[in-house]
Amino acid sequence: AQSVTQLDSHVSVSEGTPVLLRCNYSSSYSPSLFWYVQHPNKGLQLLLKYTSAATLVKGINGFEAEFKKSETSFHLTKPSAHMSDAAEYFCVVTFSGSARQLTFGSGTQLTVLP
């Protein structure tokens, strides 16, 4: 069975400092991996996706993530946090044989302090 684990339920950083949101997955097949962001009372927006091309994936708003097969990880990073980055972030996995259902991590709430 596929699963995804977000290691931190809450992360707090100061504005201008780096962001690291951690995600590990388990899979018997080659996964597609995504990071989505959810602002309060809003829908989900795709930040970036990995689909077996380059292992370092660049997304919107300065975010990027690196797929590490040996560690089964797909951590999300940003060099410098902005106040507008405060939101809930979800690591998501799907597999070609899964009939397209997305499996979501439990989410990481990012707080950015002034």
Added chain:
Amino acid sequence: NAGVMQNPRHLVRRRGQEARLRCSPMKGHSHVYWYRQLPEEGLKFMVYLQKENIIDESGMPKERFSAEFPKEGPSILRIQQVVRGDSAAYFCASSPNADSYNEQFFGPGTRLTVL
């Protein structure tokens, strides 16, 4: 190009009533997915539909919940005889095809409150 549309955005029902949630996919998308988000949790897959067909309903509760995506009109998620535990945000997503490499585009959600 309008995104995924859901209505209503907020829905209040009393226990025992029916709730109908609507989802219009993005133009050109024929694949629709429904997810439920309980408070303080991630989204959980409920059902995957194509026009007039249910492809995967492995995440749907066995009773009271049903979904359809007719040839014409929006996809409908119906909850009969709602209970307090049905209070959640329900998100719809769409994609142009079943390729797992493609992202799913999400609507703004319907927040259901059961009194």
